Amino acid sequence: xxxxxxxxxxxxxxxxxxxxxxxxxxxxxxxxxxxxxxxxxxxxxxxxxxxxxxxxxxxxxxxxxxxxxxxxxxxxxxxxxxxxxxxxxxxxxxxxxxxxxxxxxxxxxxxxxxxxxxxxxxxxxxxxxxxxxxxxxxxxxxxxxxxxxxxxxxxxxxxxxxxxxxxxxxxxxxxxxxxxxxxxxxxxxxxxxxxxxxxxxxxxxxxxxxxxxxxxxxxxxxxxxxxxxxxxxxxxxxxxxxxxxxxxxxxxxxxxxxxxxxxxxxxxxxxxxxxxxxxxxxxxxxxxxxxxxxxxxxxxxxxxxxxxxxxxxxxxxxxxxxxxxxxxxxxxxxxxxxxxxxxxxxxxxxxxxxxxxxxxxxxxxxxxxxxxxxxxxxxxxxxxxxxxxxxxxxxxxxxxxxxxxxxxxxxxxxxxxxxxxxxxxxxxxxxxxxxxxxxxxxxxxxxxxxxxxxxxxxxxxxxxxxxxxxxxxxxxxxxxxxxxxxxxxxxxxxxxxxxxxxxxxxxxxxxxxxxxxxxxxxxxxxxxxxxxxxxxxxxxxxxxxxxxxxxxxxxxxxxxxxxxxxxxxxxxxxxxxxxxxxxxxxxxxxxxxxxxxxxxxxxxxxxxxxxxxxxxxxxxxxxxxxxxxxxxxxxxxxxxxxxxxxxxxxxxxxxxxxxxxxxxxxxxxxxxxxxxxxxxxxxxxxxxxxxxxxxxxxxxxxxxxxxxxxxxxxxxxxxxxxxxxxxxxxxxxxxxxxxx
Numbered sequence: 065x066x067x068x069x070x071x072x073x074x075x076x077x078x079x080x081x082x083x084x085x086x087x088x089x090x091x092x093x094x095x096x097x098x099x100x101x102x103x104x105x106x107x108x109x110x111x112x113x114x115x116x117x118x119x120x121x122x123x124x125x126x127x128x129x130x131x132x133x134x135x136x137x138x139x140x141x142x143x144x145x146x147x148x149x150x151x152x153x154x155x156x157x158x159x160x161x162x163x164x165x166x167x168x169x170x171x172x173x174x175x176x177x178x179x180x181x182x183x184x185x186x187x188x189x190x191x192x193x194x195x196x197x198x199x200x201x202x203x204x205x206x207x208x209x210x211x212x213x214x215x216x217x218x219x220x221x222x223x224x225x226x227x228x229x230x231x232x233x234x235x236x237x238x239x240x241x242x243x244x245x246x247x248x249x250x251x252x253x254x255x256x257x258x259x260x261x262x263x264x265x266x267x268x269x270x271x272x273x274x275x276x277x278x279x280x281x282x283x284x285x286x287x288x289x290x291x292x293x294x295x296x297x298x299x300x301x302x303x304x305x306x307x308x309x310x311x312x313x314x315x316x317x318x319x320x321x322x323x324x325x326x327x328x329x330x331x332x333x334x335x336x337x338x339x340x341x342x343x344x345x346x347x348x349x350x351x352x353x354x355x356x357x358x359x360x361x362x363x364x365x366x367x368x369x370x371x372x373x374x375x376x377x378x379x380x381x382x383x384x385x386x387x388x389x390x391x392x393x394x395x396x397x398x399x400x401x402x403x404x405x406x407x408x409x410x411x412x413x414x415x416x417x418x419x420x421x422x423x424x425x426x427x428x429x430x431x432x433x434x435x436x437x438x439x440x441x442x443x444x445x446x447x448x449x450x451x452x453x454x455x456x457x458x459x460x461x462x463x464x465x466x467x468x469x470x471x472x473x474x475x476x477x478x479x480x481x482x483x484x485x486x487x488x489x490x491x492x493x494x495x496x497x498x499x500x501x502x503x504x505x506x507x508x509x510x511x512x513x514x515x516x517x518x519x520x521x522x523x524x525x526x527x528x529x530x531x532x533x534x535x536x537x538x539x540x541x542x543x544x545x546x547x548x549x550x551x552x553x554x555x556x557x558x559x560x561x562x563x564x565x566x567x568x569x570x571x572x573x574x575x576x577x578x579x580x581x582x583x584x585x586x587x588x589x590x591x592x593x594x595x596x597x598x599x600x601x602x603x604x605x606x607x608x609x610x611x612x613x614x615x616x617x618x619x620x621x622x623x624x625x626x627x628x629x630x631x632x633x634x635x636x637x638x639x640x641x642x643x644x645x646x647x648x649x650x651x652x653x654x655x656x657x658x659x660x661x662x663x664x665x666x667x668x669x670x671x672x673x674x675x676x677x678x679x680x681x682x683x684x685x686x687x688x689x690x691x692x693x694x695x696x697x698x699x700x701x702x703x704x705x706x707x708x709x710x711x712x713x714x715x716x717x718x719x720x721x722x723x724x725x726x727x728x729x730x731x732x733x734x735x736x737x738x739x740x741x742x743x744x745x746x747x748x749x750x751x752x753x754x755x756x757x758x759x760x761x762x763x764x765x766x767x768x769x770x771x772x773x774x775x776x777x778x779x780x781x782x783x784x785x786x787x788x789x790x791x792x793x794x795x796x797x798x799x800x801x802x803x804x
Contacts, residue, residue: 070148073279074320076134079160080270082277083179083188087146090190091154097193098240100155101247116250119159122309124258127268133312135160137323138275147190151280160269161189162244165209166251167266176266177210196234200241203230204248219249276323306354309375310385318386325393329353332400338434352437357395360446363495363525398453402445402465403433411466416444418556419473423480442494443476444469450501451510464507470555471511471538472497474562478531481638485565488516489535493528500533511538537565540572547574554581559588561637566645566654580654587659591635592709602697602707603663605633609693610670613644617686620714626724628685629716629740632693632760633709667694668804676797680733683722689715692740695764698796703767705758715740715760727763727781736790739763739776766792 070087071077082089100115126133139151150157161180168176181187191201207230208214217231218224235241255262307326314322333353334346343349355369358377362369369377381388405412416432423439436445451468455461477483478491492515499522504510515522515533522530541564545551555562566584567577589596590604608614615631644650649666656662676691692715700707717740718724722733731737741761754776755769756762763781765771766788775781 069279070142070146071140071277071279073277076274076276076316076319077138078271079164079273079275080179082138082157082275083161083164083270087148088190089140089157089188090147090149090192091158092149093192093194095150095154095193097197098155098158098191098243098247100159101243101245101250102239114246114250115155116159116247117254119156120163120251120254123163123269123273124254124260124265126312127260127265127272132272132274134274134276134314134316134319136275136307136311137278137327139278139280141280153275157275158189158191158244159247160273162247163251163269164266165205166248166255167262167269168209169212169214170252170255171263171266176270179270180205180209191240193240194238196232196238197240199232200235200238201244203232203235204244206230208248216245216248219245276320306374306378310378310389313379314386314389322386322389322393325389325396329393329396332396336403336433338437341434349437352441353396353399354392356399356441356446356449357392359442360395360450360498361391363498366442394453395449398449398456399445401452401456401461402448405462405465406432410462412462412469415466415469415473415556419444419476422477422556422558422561440476443479443497444472446494447472447497447501450498451507454501454504455507460507467507467511470552470562474538474555477561477563481561481641483563483638483641484531485535485537487536488532489537490531492531492533493525495525495528496522496530496533499523536570537563540564540567540570543570544574544577549574549577557581557585557588559584559637563641566651568651568655576655579657580651583654583656583659592633597660598706599701600660600663602700603660603667606693606697607663607667607670608644610667610690611644611647611649613640613647613650617689620716624718626718626720627716628719629714630689631714664800664804668801672801676793677735678722678733680722683733685717685719688717688722688725688738689740691735692717692738692764695735695793695796696760698793698800699757699764702796703757708758708760717741726779727776728783728786729779731783731786734786734790736764736793737781737786763789764793765789 070085071082100119102114123133135156136153138153138157140148141151142148164176164179168180179188187202187205189201191197207228208216215226215228217228217235218226255265311319311323311326330346330350333349337343337346337349351374354374354377355366358364358369359366378385378388406416407413413432416436419440420432420435424435448465448469451465452461455464458464475492475497478489484490496515500510500513500515503521504513512534515530524530541551541555544564544567551564554560554564554567560566560581564577564581567580572580586596586600587604588594590601594601596604605614609630609632615634617628617630620627620629620631653659653662653666671694676694678687678691696707717738722738723729725738725740726733727737727739739761753759754762754771754773755765757765763771763776765785769785769789771781771785
């Protein structure tokens with residue numbers, strides 16, 4: 065650690081003191097270019113304009129109000145006596161140096177020259193980002209700031225012949241030099257327009273503007289601080305400029321505390337930035353947090369707030385700025401508490417990982433906090449933060465926050481899948497949930513609040529529906545848990561997704577609910593990639609199709625104009641919840657002691673009135689595909705094969721008339737003399753594929769049938785094959801109906 069201490073850590077210094085002592089302030093080579101005088105960009109590369117105007121205008125306003133300002137923390141270290149290396153604050157500090165330089169040039173007698181130059185040939189601010197920048201700032205100070213007869217190099221579009229001798233070619237290629245020149249011109253224009261006493265204003269800048277100096281000790285710690293606070297590679301944004309604007313308005317006795325809190329937030333945001341998303345600085349997450357704070361404080365959506373300037377949000381708000389910043393840090397501390405619980409890898413982490421899997425249909429690779437930040441900040445993260453702010457100090461917090469998170473997971477799933485329950489249960493907007501947290505005495509009171517009964521006394525939000533929070537499903541969960549059911553494990557099942565209403569409601573015993581849950585889990589394995597037995601999966605998909613719970617029959621976008629079909633195996637949880645889960649037949653199916661036997665019985669009942677056979681006069685695409693899928697299921701069961709799944713094709717038929725679907729154009733239409741095919745054929749099937757009974761678009765042929773591919777394509781399948789297949793299908797159907 066350094067033994068040199070030109071400035072004492074934690075002390076407050078005026079700008080005049082920082083520039084007026086016999087030492088040199090150095091912007092080291094690890095720093096970025098100066099950019100405030102040029103165009104700056106935000107998180108999403110949106111243009112923000114130059115930052116000098118707002119900064120200097122604010123100082124002029126403070127000068128007119130005779131208001132002293134502290135411009136935040138200046139980080140530095142001093143390994144060589146008299147050379148104070150700046151780790152953070154260089155953009156603000158350089159802008160102030162340029163301001164003092166412009167004032168020096170404009171005031172008679174060059175009264176402030178000693179704040180720019182020390183002993184001959186030395187300048188107070190040494191910009192060592194690159195050699196050309198170092199040389200440029202020295203020349204600018206000597207030949208323009210401290211020489212009233214000096215001139216600036218011509219701006220874009222001006223006569224290049226007027227370029228002063230000191231302005232070298234290398235300076236034109238230096239981005240810091242160009243930005244400094246732009247800043248100087250902006251400052252001069254602002255002073256021209258302000259019409260202030262420039263000598264008095266200069267004294268104000270030197271005597272009333274202060275920084276809190278923080279000593280980092282040595283280069284290693286200084287570089288670490290630079291990386292933590294800013295990182296490299298991107299220009300400063302308006303969010304980073306917020307710190308000095310606010311801290312300068314905080315009372316002297318509280319400023320140091322608020323400054324250290326601010327650095328704590330920037331440090332944390334840097335460590336939790338979205339690395340996979342390409343974030344290289346803390347700025348994006350810092351901005352997100354301040355927007356979150358105002359969302360929670362105002363109970364307002366992010367769209368409006370993100371269009372407002374953050375400094376305006378703070379400066380226009382009611383109350384003392386110091387107390388507001390204290391409130392900000394309490395909110396931030398609560399955020400740290402929640403994310404710390406997630407990062408520990410315990411129950412909260414596992415629960416939120418389950419929610420991500422259920423909502424996103426996959427595990428995901430980004431961190432849970434990053435996912436919450438992107439997708440579930442309002443519905444999950446905000447209530448958890450509000451809860452931590454109120455109850456984070458209690459010994460039971462680690463357990464209680466998981467209980468709340470479990471309820472929030474259900475709420476997020478209600479929103480995602482549009483789930484609504486008969487008693488008015490469903491998604492409760494996060495603004496109402498925050499009100500529940502505010503008025504709750506404890507977690508039990510929070511989880512059992514009656515949002516529709518008037519007890520919670522929630523403030524109505526315009527155009528935002530209020531659903532029942534402690535609905536019948538939540539009441540049933542408590543009853544089942546009290547009777548020994550593992551409700552937590554059931555909730556996280558892929559087929560239930562935190563809603564147990566499908567298990568029978570208030571009339572179901574624990575044994576009833578457990579049977580329904582086990583059957584539902586078995587049916588959920590029937591989906592593509594699941595582990596269900598082939599016959600159970602085949603009959604379940606057939607029954608879903610017959611009941612209309614899944615994909616229906618209609619025109620398929622990529623198919624021929626006269627074709628209609630169904631994707632058949634498409635699964636969508638939201639569709640299931642809105643159709644199957646609300647159907648009494650589905651609830652009774654889940655109560656079955658033998659799922660496969662019950663499914664066969666129900667399928668048989670669906671065909672008893674009409675049978676499976678169709679004629680040209682009874683043909684419709686829906687009726688045809690019902691019979692086709694039944695016969696495909698029976699053939700697969702008879703031959704011991706598994707019906708194939710597909711992801712992007714529909715099984716279908718020509719919808720105009722039955723004869724268009726025949727295998728033999730010389731024979732009358734029947735199910736055996738037909739073939740439903742994929743409505744989109746991007747490849748040519750091999751001849752042997754027409755004999756593969758596991759394929760949905762292979763014909764319903766009797767065992768031992770040999771069909772030539774060309775005959776199939778030309779609708780010339782032999783008559784004897786069609787007749788043998790018709791007899792085979794009839795036998796299968798009769799045996800199935802008798803057994804079911």
